[in-house]
Amino acid sequence: MSAPNDRLELFVALSAALTGVKAFRLRGTGQAEAYLAAVEAIVPWPIIDDLFSQFAALPAGDALEPALESGILADPRLGAVARNLILLWYRGAWSQLPPAWRASFGSSAGDTNHVISSAAYQAGLQWEIAGAHPVGARQQGYGSWALLPAGEDTP
Amino acid sequence: MSPFVKNPNRPDLAALQSDSDYDAIVVGSGISGAIIANELAQAGKRVLIVEAAPETDRTYEGYTEYLNHFYGQSAKDNQSPFPINPNAATPRGSELRKLDPLETNSSSYIVQSGPYVSDTVYTRVFGGTSIHWEAKTPRMLPQDFKTQTVFGQGRDWPIGYEDIETDYETAEREMGVSADVEDQKYLDLKFRDSYVFPMRGLPPSWLDEQVAQGIDNSQVELYGERYALKVRPFPQARNGIPNPAYDGGKGFEPTSAVASHQIDIGGRCQGNTNCVPICPVQAKYHSGKTLAKAFETGRVDLLSQAVASKVIIDDASGRVTGIETKVYHHVSSPAYKTVTLRARLYVIAANAIETPRLLLASGLRSKSGLVGRNLMDHAYLLNWALMPQICGTTRGTSCTSGIVDLRGGSFRRSQAAFAVDIHNDGWGWATGSPSTDLVELVDDGNKFGRDLRNAIIDRVSRQLLLAFMIEVMPSESNRVTVDPTYKDPLDNMRPVVSFAVPEYSMRGAAYARQFAKTLFARLGAEDHTHYDPSNYGFIAYQGDPYEIRGGNHLAGTHIMGSDPSTSVVDADQRSWDHDNLYLVGAGSMPTIGTANVSLTMAAIAYRSARKIIATLNH
Numbered sequence: 001m002s003a004p005n006d007r008l009e010l011f012v013a014l015s016a017a018l019t020g021v022k023a024f025r026l027r028g029t030g031q032a033e034a035y036l037a038a039v040e041a042i043v044p045w046p047i048i049d050d051l052f053s054q055f056a057a058l059p060a061g062d063a064l065e066p067a068l069e070s071g072i073l074a075d076p077r078l079g080a081v082a083r084n085l086i087l088l089w090y091r092g093a094w095s096q097l098p099p100a101w102r103a104s105f106g107s108s109a110g111d112t113n114h115v116i117s118s119a120a121y122q123a124g125l126q127w128e129i130a131g132a133h134p135v136g137a138r139q140q141g142y143g144s145w146a147l148l149p150a151g152e153d154t155p
Numbered sequence: 156m157s158p159f160v161k162n163p164n165r166p167d168l169a170a171l172q173s174d175s176d177y178d179a180i181v182v183g184s185g186i187s188g189a190i191i192a193n194e195l196a197q198a199g200k201r202v203l204i205v206e207a208a209p210e211t212d213r214t215y216e217g218y219t220e221y222l223n224h225f226y227g228q229s230a231k232d233n234q235s236p237f238p239i240n241p242n243a244a245t246p247r248g249s250e251l252r253k254l255d256p257l258e259t260n261s262s263s264y265i266v267q268s269g270p271y272v273s274d275t276v277y278t279r280v281f282g283g284t285s286i287h288w289e290a291k292t293p294r295m296l297p298q299d300f301k302t303q304t305v306f307g308q309g310r311d312w313p314i315g316y317e318d319i320e321t322d323y324e325t326a327e328r329e330m331g332v333s334a335d336v337e338d339q340k341y342l343d344l345k346f347r348d349s350y351v352f353p354m355r356g357l358p359p360s361w362l363d364e365q366v367a368q369g370i371d372n373s374q375v376e377l378y379g380e381r382y383a384l385k386v387r388p389f390p391q392a393r394n395g396i397p398n399p400a401y402d403g404g405k406g407f408e409p410t411s412a413v414a415s416h417q418i419d420i421g422g423r424c425q426g427n428t429n430c431v432p433i434c435p436v437q438a439k440y441h442s443g444k445t446l447a448k449a450f451e452t453g454r455v456d457l458l459s460q461a462v463a464s465k466v467i468i469d470d471a472s473g474r475v476t477g478i479e480t481k482v483y484h485h486v487s488s489p490a491y492k493t494v495t496l497r498a499r500l501y502v503i504a505a506n507a508i509e510t511p512r513l514l515l516a517s518g519l520r521s522k523s524g525l526v527g528r529n530l531m532d533h534a535y536l537l538n539w540a541l542m543p544q545i546c547g548t549t550r551g552t553s554c555t556s557g558i559v560d561l562r563g564g565s566f567r568r569s570q571a572a573f574a575v576d577i578h579n580d581g582w583g584w585a586t587g588s589p590s591t592d593l594v595e596l597v598d599d600g601n602k603f604g605r606d607l608r609n610a611i612i613d614r615v616s617r618q619l620l621l622a623f624m625i626e627v628m629p630s631e632s633n634r635v636t637v638d639p640t641y642k643d644p645l646d647n648m649r650p651v652v653s654f655a656v657p658e659y660s661m662r663g664a665a666y667a668r669q670f671a672k673t674l675f676a677r678l679g680a681e682d683h684t685h686y687d688p689s690n691y692g693f694i695a696y697q698g699d700p701y702e703i704r705g706g707n708h709l710a711g712t713h714i715m716g717s718d719p720s721t722s723v724v725d726a727d728q729r730s731w732d733h734d735n736l737y738l739v740g741a742g743s744m745p746t747i748g749t750a751n752v753s754l755t756m757a758a759i760a761y762r763s764a765r766k767i768i769a770t771l772n773h
Binding site for chain 1: 222223225226227228229230231357358359360361362364395396423424425426427428429433435436545546547548549550551552555579580583589590593594597598601603604605606607608611612615616
């Protein structure tokens with residue numbers, strides 16, 4: 001198993017590939033440690049280890065996304081966890097793994113729909129990517145809603 | 156101005172019970188109760204407010220607790236900031252399910268006896284539903300006060316627009332309404348010559364402008380008459396930029412967040428897109444702002460965690476002699492003490508479901524037999540589409556503009572009128588977006604990486620939700636009752652609601668659906684509307700599917716009139732049967748037209764307060 005810092009770095013690199021949002025920006029949410037801790041508390045460790053080692057072995061550059069799709073997202077054991085990671089970063093909330101996955105690979109008490117924390121909700125990428133703000137927080141200011149929307153986003 | 160809030164509590168129940176020197180007891184701390192308590196206190200009267208909920212949000216810290224609770228909730232429904240309190244339960248849409256024919260569902264706080272299941276809610280916290288409300292404040296149209304005479308539909312009010320126009324102005328001052336009067340002069344709506352609203356209108360959203368470009372100056376034809384369409388801003392009780400011309404040039408100072416210490420928020424709307432269920436900065440009016448002034452006089456006391464359980468009547472005179480109240484110690488325990496509270500005069504302002512519930516549980520049906528009957532709420536029909544271009548959806552205050560040209564007209568002889576809201580918060584109300592969009596894109600669409608990012612922008616920021624607020628006329632069979640079979644943990648009978656969406660409203664809904672399709676076609680928008688037969692609000696009408704949602708604009712259960720045999724209260728909201736009892740709130744409204752009810756409710760509360768003060772001075 002890799003050392004803790006490498007593990008966080010690997011987690012963020014995997015998350016960046018899955019979410020399409022650069023590692024720097026993911027770190028900027030302040031949630032990377034909390035999300036990794038949540039995943040480790042919910043998903044059995046051998047599955048996480050396999051997910052990380054599988055990802056570490058993927059090619060870099062333009063070949064990464066197709067390899068990610070065939071090597072991880074299409075894998076019945078790793079794919080559901082990877083998709084949950086995407087939702088975790090975008091929503092700041094964990095979604096319960098699909099029933100079929102739970103039946104085959106194990107279920108843990110923490111595997112329920114829940115918001116990681118108030119801060120995580122507010123850090124959910126879905127809002128910022130859509131040119132918005134988390135509903136009820138990080139308000140954009142009086143009259144901002146009348147301005148030309150951001151439109152195209154950059155990773 | 157940031158109002159500093161005093162501690163008004165009277166914790167000593169024995170002393171409270173023997174205190175016979177209150178001029179009035181007000182049950183409920185929502186908008187109506189707050190206005191009446193404050194008006195009485197400013198006139199030197201002594202008032203006790205009885206509130207069923209804990210006083211959590213009386214302080215800024217408590218209000219913030221609600222906000223943090225909201226952030227942490229996985230399902231952010233319209234009651235998500237407010238913790239569960241079985242002793243004074245708040246109805247929640249998440250408790251509902253579709254009913255089989257003739258079935259009654261008592262698993263939710265409001266017992267649903269059908270046939271239609273309404274997801275209408277109200278909020279039982281300090282400040283009532285004003286903590287939750289969206290704060291849209293259109294006035295009713297002059298024609299709305301006489302729909303029976305003009306259109307042969309519904310009931311006439313015993314008073315007209317001209318009788319409450321000044322009270323509308325007072326309510327607009329108290330609630331801090333932002334609007335420009337030139338935008339609000341349409342149909343038969345009129346304003347005093349020099350009138351301006353306290354604050355300038357909130358700027359329309361970019362989305363509003365996109366919709367306006369597609370439909371302004373277009374027309375629709377209805378029963379042979381043409382109606383020109385225009386996107387117009389709604390008046391809102393949310394702080395904006397004060398209008399220097401207000402009050403003859405004196406200007407206006409907005410009321411910001413209520414706190415016990417200096418705090419610099421709430422002076423202006425910040426665009427949290429979260430008016431419902433809670434404004435994070437309190438730029439939205441809530442009754443705590445009025446109550447802070449009332450408590451400041453030192454003449455208004457508060458008894459919280461106190462559920463009024465019985466209105467006690469002297470059989471000989473018909474006068475109220477006291478309110479039996481159950482005071483609980485903690486939300487997690489049903490243990491309570493019963494006290495009887497007395498005053499010279501009693502005001503029930505508990506909302507259009509809880510007020511008749513209390514009266515009926517006290518055995519008071521009124522001679523008219525109409526307590527609980529004529530329950531109304533706006534019927535909402537949602538229509539949603541994707542605009543051809545990025546519109547910046549999910550930015551801003553919840554709603555800034557809409558289409559109001561079909562709020563009035565001769566077609567009301569045949570079908571219900573409606574107002575249309577353009578939602579700045581996207582499809583959330585209809586589909587749970589953007590959360591559900593993400594799940595769909597990731598789990599079903601197998602999107603990830605850069606594709607996913609672009610798909611989110613494309614999907615979310617083009618969303619257009621048009622919410623049609625359709626008028627519902629009074630019908631005696633739509634009603635609130637009580638039944639000893641259904642009780643809450645304090646042994647109080649729960650409300651039982653029987654409701655059917657009237658044919659008149661469904662005709663309006665059917666037209667609304669066609670109208671939405673026409674608008675979407677003019678905008679080049681892709682219609683994504685679908686109504687699910689398994690949804691509790693599903694209605695098949697003339698072979699077509701609809702989902703009707705509740706509007707949380709509850710009204711009509713102690714209807715106002717000029718004849719004691721056909722109404723429960725008079726034009727001052729005084730009970731015909733008990734002359735020291737006032738039933739105030741939207742429950743007194745004989746019709747609701749296409750106006751969100753709170754502003755009119757506030758206006759008639761000022762009218763009642765004048766009458767109450769005159770009576771007490773007599």
